[in-house]
Amino acid sequence: MKNMLVVIPGIVAMILSGGTLAGPREDLLAQYAAAARTTSFSAARGQTLHTQSFSGGKPDTPSCTTCHGKDTRGAGQTLAGKTIEPVAVSVTPTRYTDPAKVEKWFKRNCTEVLGRECTPHEKGDWLTFVIGQ
Amino acid sequence: MRNPYRPLAIGLVTLAFSALVLARAQAGDRHFFAPVADPVVKEECGSCHLAFPPSMLPARSWQRMMGELDKHFGDNASLDAATTEKITRYLVANAGDAGGQRYSSKFLKGVAAGAAPQRITELPKWVSEHRKVPDWEWRHKEVRTRANCVACHSAAEQGYYDE
Numbered sequence: 664m665k666n667m668l669v670v671i672p673g674i675v676a677m678i679l680s681g682g683t684l685a686g687p688r689e690d691l692l693a694q695y696a697a698a699a700r701t702t703s704f705s706a707a708r709g710q711t712l713h714t715q716s717f718s719g720g721k722p723d724t725p726s727c728t729t730c731h732g733k734d735t736r737g738a739g740q741t742l743a744g745k746t747i748e749p750v751a752v753s754v755t756p757t758r759y760t761d762p763a764k765v766e767k768w769f770k771r772n773c774t775e776v777l778g779r780e781c782t783p784h785e786k787g788d789w790l791t792f793v794i795g796q
Numbered sequence: 797m798r799n800p801y802r803p804l805a806i807g808l809v810t811l812a813f814s815a816l817v818l819a820r821a822q823a824g825d826r827h828f829f830a831p832v833a834d835p836v837v838k839e840e841c842g843s844c845h846l847a848f849p850p851s852m853l854p855a856r857s858w859q860r861m862m863g864e865l866d867k868h869f870g871d872n873a874s875l876d877a878a879t880t881e882k883i884t885r886y887l888v889a890n891a892g893d894a895g896g897q898r899y900s901s902k903f904l905k906g907v908a909a910g911a912a913p914q915r916i917t918e919l920p921k922w923v924s925e926h927r928k929v930p931d932w933e934w935r936h937k938e939v940r941t942r943a944n945c946v947a948c949h950s951a952a953e954q955g956y957y958d959e
Contacts, residue, residue, distance in 0.1 A: 741844045742844075743844055743940075744846075744938075744939075744943075744944030744946060744947055745843065745844055745845055745846065771872070
């Protein structure tokens with residue numbers, strides 16, 4: 664009987680938390696939102712970030728599309744010839760589900776393209792953009 | 797009259813032939829370089845470029861390279877310490893001058909003792925093997941860089957670098 668008193672609240676808690684259970688992408692967005700002190704990200708701003716040319720980074724990679732390609736649903740190619748899976752979640756559903764990997768590539772790619780790390784706001788906008796693609 | 801041992805003889809001959817072909821494919825081919833088998837090394841070294849076979853460079857080259865990942869051919873490719881160490885161990889253990897790498901020792905021919913070359917494409921043997929490739933082929937849009945082995949060696953990912 665005493666055991667039941669422990670188990671039942673446990674089950675109730677599990678069911679309740681199920682309602683707010685979010686995937687790793689949503690968790691990431693929530694983290695970026697908290698860090699950027701914002702409540703909304705914009706896919707349109709994300710798209711601009713993705714397609715515009717920067718001059719602060721390396722000359723051979725002026726924009727995200729240099730390697731990822733102009734079509735978010737198509738494969739990209741690194742400068743050394745490696746195929747990059749499409750950035751669009753609709754085509755590559757496994758993307759952005761490993762937070763460490765997402766952070767690793769934001770750091771590396773933003774440094775190469777923009778010449779600096781991306782802000783949480785930029786990351787949230789970009790992620791919102793590719794999730795909707 | 798049929799020889800009752802004929803099926804056995806055919807079987808033995810087939811087996812011997814297969815063994816011969818397999819042995820050649822596995823070791824006898826001087827254009828074979830065992831591809832990276834470790835999933836972490838494959839992921840970390842094979843996202844931007846082909847995960848080059850560790851046997852293509854001597855151990856001291858890999859040690860130097862892994863110590864300078866923040867300046868990796870113009871990119872900052874640094875990793876956390878644990879991953880860096882794990883990858884270094886794999887590369888060193890399978891390096892071209894590690895024991896049992898018969899064929900890559902030929903590939904490392906001409907590399908000065910104690911030297912730690914960083915570019916596979918600057919090894920004397922690499923240069924001589926590619927001397928007949930014309931300039932326009934290197935500039936082809938599907939090639940772009942000498943590090944893009946797969947552009948010409950279609951089975952490079954599997955370790956085969958035949959013409």
